[in-house]
Amino acid sequence: MRPHPHRSRAVLALLVLVALLAGCSGGDPADSSVPTVGGTPDGGLDGVRSPSEAQGGTLRLVTAQVDSLDPQRSNVPAIWNLMRLYTRTLVTYSSTPGSTDQLVPDLATDLGTTPDGGVTWRFTLRPGAVFETGRPITSRDVKYGIERSFAVDVVSGGPNFVLDLLDPDSLYAGPYQDESPDRLGLTTIATPDDATIEFTLSRAAPDFPFVLALPSSSPVPVENDTGAGYEADPVSSGPYAITSVDPQTGIVLDRNPAWTPDSDPVRTALPDQVVVRTGLTGLDRDQALLAGSADVDLSGIGVQQATVNRFAEDEDLAGRVDDLTTGSLRVLALPTTVEPMTVPDCRAAVAAVVDRADVQDALQDLGDAVRSSVLWPRSLPGGPADPDPAADLDAARQALAACGRPDGFAVTMAVPDVPMSVSVAERLVAQFAQVGIVVTLAPLDATTYYTAGIGSPAAINGGQYGMVLASYAADLPTPASFLVPLVDGRSITEQAGNANYALLNDPGVDAAVDAAVGAGDVAAWAAVADTALATHALVPLAETRVQLLAGQRLRNGVVMLPYNGYDVATAGVVGG
Numbered sequence: 001m002r003p004h005p006h007r008s009r010a011v012l013a014l015l016v017l018v019a020l021l022a023g024c025s026g027g028d029p030a031d032s033s034v035p036t037v038g039g040t041p042d043g044g045l046d047g048v049r050s051p052s053e054a055q056g057g058t059l060r061l062v063t064a065q066v067d068s069l070d071p072q073r074s075n076v077p078a079i080w081n082l083m084r085l086y087t088r089t090l091v092t093y094s095s096t097p098g099s100t101d102q103l104v105p106d107l108a109t110d111l112g113t114t115p116d117g118g119v120t121w122r123f124t125l126r127p128g129a130v131f132e133t134g135r136p137i138t139s140r141d142v143k144y145g146i147e148r149s150f151a152v153d154v155v156s157g158g159p160n161f162v163l164d165l166l167d168p169d170s171l172y173a174g175p176y177q178d179e180s181p182d183r184l185g186l187t188t189i190a191t192p193d194d195a196t197i198e199f200t201l202s203r204a205a206p207d208f209p210f211v212l213a214l215p216s217s218s219p220v221p222v223e224n225d226t227g228a229g230y231e232a233d234p235v236s237s238g239p240y241a242i243t244s245v246d247p248q249t250g251i252v253l254d255r256n257p258a259w260t261p262d263s264d265p266v267r268t269a270l271p272d273q274v275v276v277r278t279g280l281t282g283l284d285r286d287q288a289l290l291a292g293s294a295d296v297d298l299s300g301i302g303v304q305q306a307t308v309n310r311f312a313e314d315e316d317l318a319g320r321v322d323d324l325t326t327g328s329l330r331v332l333a334l335p336t337t338v339e340p341m342t343v344p345d346c347r348a349a350v351a352a353v354v355d356r357a358d359v360q361d362a363l364q365d366l367g368d369a370v371r372s373s374v375l376w377p378r379s380l381p382g383g384p385a386d387p388d389p390a391a392d393l394d395a396a397r398q399a400l401a402a403c404g405r406p407d408g409f410a411v412t413m414a415v416p417d418v419p420m421s422v423s424v425a426e427r428l429v430a431q432f433a434q435v436g437i438v439v440t441l442a443p444l445d446a447t448t449y450y451t452a453g454i455g456s457p458a459a460i461n462g463g464q465y466g467m468v469l470a471s472y473a474a475d476l477p478t479p480a481s482f483l484v485p486l487v488d489g490r491s492i493t494e495q496a497g498n499a500n501y502a503l504l505n506d507p508g509v510d511a512a513v514d515a516a517v518g519a520g521d522v523a524a525w526a527a528v529a530d531t532a533l534a535t536h537a538l539v540p541l542a543e544t545r546v547q548l549l550a551g552q553r554l555r556n557g558v559v560m561l562p563y564n565g566y567d568v569a570t571a572g573v574v575g576g
Contacts, residue, residue: 039550039557044322044566046098049550049557050574052270057573059271060551062285063298066278069242069251070231071215072148073157078300080215081563084267085253085274086236087218090123090142090197091209092266093562095570101379101477101561103209106266107137107219107237111209117520118204123212125195128263131221132236132256139197141219143189149216150174150186154227159475161211168202176227206520210476239269251276270556270572283307286549290317295551295573300326300564302546308368311547322548322557325370326564327377327482328473330363332428332539333501337457338466340411345403347536350467352396355431356388359541362427363420369542375486375529378543379561380479382522384530396435408436413467414454417443424541425469439467451496457503458494468501471544477562479525480516487532488513502537509535 039049061082068074071087084092090108093100103111108123129137148155149162151174163170166188172178178185190198201208211217224235234242240253253274261269277294286307288294297303311318332354340346356371363369376383400406415425422443429439442463444453453459454468474482485491489505492498512531516524532538546564550557555572559565 039319041318042322042324043319044097044548044550044557044559045324048097049320050555052555052572052574053268054555054572054574055270055272057271057553058273058275059568059571059573060288060293060295061274061276061298061568062280062288062294062296063276063278064280064282064285066251066276068157068231069234069245070155070158071218071234072145072155072220073231074215075158077563078298078565081300081560081565081568082276082298083215083218084238084567084569085240086234086238086242086256087215088129088137088237088264089215089218090125090212092213093560095266095558095560095567097558100558100567103213104266106213106264107142112212114206114208116204118206118208119201121199121201121208123197125197126263127195128260129237130258130263131219131224132241132258133221133224134258135221136194137219137237138194139191140194141221142197142217143185143191144175144222144225145218145220146189146216147172147175147185148220148225151176151227155230158216159211159214161214161475162217165201165203165205165208165211166199175222175225204517206517207476207478207480210478210481239264239267240274247279250278267569268556268572270570274568289549289551292552295554296566296568296571297549298565298568300546302368302564303549307549308547317549320550320552322550322559323545324548324559324561324564325378326473326544326546327379327477327561328471328544329372329375329377330359330369330424330469330471330541330544331375331501332541333454333468333470334537334539335460335465335468335501335503336505336535336537337461337503338464340403340405340409341466341537343403344536345399346405346409349396349399349403349405349435350432350437351536351539352392352399353431353435353437354428354539354541355391356541357390358427358431359424362423363542363544368545368547370545372540372543375483375533375538375540376479376526377474377482379477380482380522382526383479384526384533391431393435400435400437408438410438410440411466412440412442412464413469414442414444414449414460414463414465415469416446416449416453418446421446421469421471428469454501455497455499456494457492457498460501460503470501472499472501479522479528483525483528483532484513487528487538504532504535504537506532506535506537 043049067076088107091103092106094102094104109126112121112123114121188200236256239259241256243254244252282304285297286303334341334347360371374384374386485499492500509532512528553573558567560567
């Protein structure tokens with residue numbers, strides 16, 4: 001790693017971290033010596049938990065596994081939240097309570113300008129931003145950071161939005177294979193001067209600024225890039241720099257002395273240090289929060305059911321909880337290429353049978369969920385009204401008759417081989433049996449379910465999966481990001497990771513998508529959701545909810561909706 005003025009403190013910090021977290025797996029969860037955060041239930045959703053401008057102390061974070069600390073390689077929203085501490089982007093998510101899914105300028109002076117509806121975008125960098133090395137950040141550094149994502153043979157695993165938007169024909173292989181005479185790099189990104197960057201996209205993309213808010217669009221200094229090894233020591237453009245990484249004791253971030261508050265309108269940088277304990281189970285993370293040895297769980301999945309059960313018994317503990325829907329929708333997809341789901345009336349029969357209250361009950365046995373009958377996450381405003389229909393067996397029988405299967409039919413359902421999903425699938429099997437639809441479950445390996453399993457159209461067709469149980473969430477908090485991969489026939493890809501699980505290729509739906517792109521308003525996207533729902537190729541079931549528990553010392557607790565966790569960029573602590 002590069003020499004750092006706080007490097008000598010790293011060993012001491014790690015020893016302190018081990019002591020703080022030694023009781024994560026057991027012991028008395030109460031610690032009366034730790035100042036307890038105040039507040040009311042859901043206080044961090046539209047407000048701030050324990051506001052404070054006090055600087056100092058160590059912010060203690062816990063999480064499961066970290067996929068990568070390289071901003072161009074991570075594809076986990078929880079880690080994107082952590083990266084707000086050491087990466088900056090042209091625009092980023094707001095830290096204002098209730099508006100955290102909205103963008104604000106970061107390295108740029110504004111949210112970008114487009115003269116042609118989203119094909120070309122221009123940004124101007126604000127002055128004063130520097131890397132931890134002290135070198136000023138230029139437009140070429142932003143361009144180079146984005147170019148790294150194209151080197152898929154070296155920098156793999158991160159989001160791939162820019163690949164399609166900036167090089168749909170895959171002509172550019174990244175900066176490590178750039179053989180152009182002047183090494184101009186990606187020609188669809190222009191940097192006429194140090195403060196200006198211009199993008200020319202392959203198609204109109206009004207949501208493009210949200211892509212630029214991802215850590216994968218952060219600047220990287222070419223002189224410090226070590227390719228696949230960059231994750232061991234990424235160069236900071238934010239208020240903190242990574243000073244130590246250890247698989248056993250965690251990650252330590254110290255203040256970046258080159259960062260200045262007047263150059264950064266978003267981050268408050270209140271703690272002196274941030275430590276992250278990785279590799280903890282859900283119960284261990286909960287225990288750390290309860291014991292006061294952790295301030296924030298980064299994971300984005302909330303507390304475990306055993307911990308939820310304590311909230312009803314402890315009013316003070318319940319006051320530290322924020323309950324939110326995550327945008328992750330559990331759906332039953334009915335692939336339109338597999339018999340008998342090729343027939344719309346057969347799909348309509350399935351949709352009419354579904355009892356969402358029963359599904360919700362199954363989910364709440366192991367977690368939490370709220371019923372949903374629309375293809376729209378609750379966190380997005382302007383969506384279609386949710387009628388929350390009950391099961392209608394008479395309508396299902398009529399639809400079966402219309403599809404030529406009055407006595408029902410046999411079908412196979414793909415399901416990830418995990419207890420919660422199998423529990424939901426078993427409830428659905430019993431529901432469908434009421435009208436003669438006989439379902440055989442096909443539990444698939446959960447680790448490859450969304451790639452080689454249902455993420456592959458060939459696997460769906462080869463397995464003859466007429467039903468597919470899936471959880472789906474958008475990468476960006478916009479209607480287009482949610483709907484296009486899920487329902488647009490042109491989004492179907494034979495590559496592993498296809499998200500159009502119903503293999504829906506409907507001209508009416510595609511036309512509605514085109515109209516929504518042209519209109520650029522939420523109402524047009526709501527029409528897309530309604531049009532897709534009318535095909536009965538996707539049956540929404542429930543949206544996942546999580547309960548976030550604020551640590552006892554946490555100050556400035558603001559729920560960051562895109563990451564399902566507390567915003568670490570503005571969090572503070574009390575008590576050292």
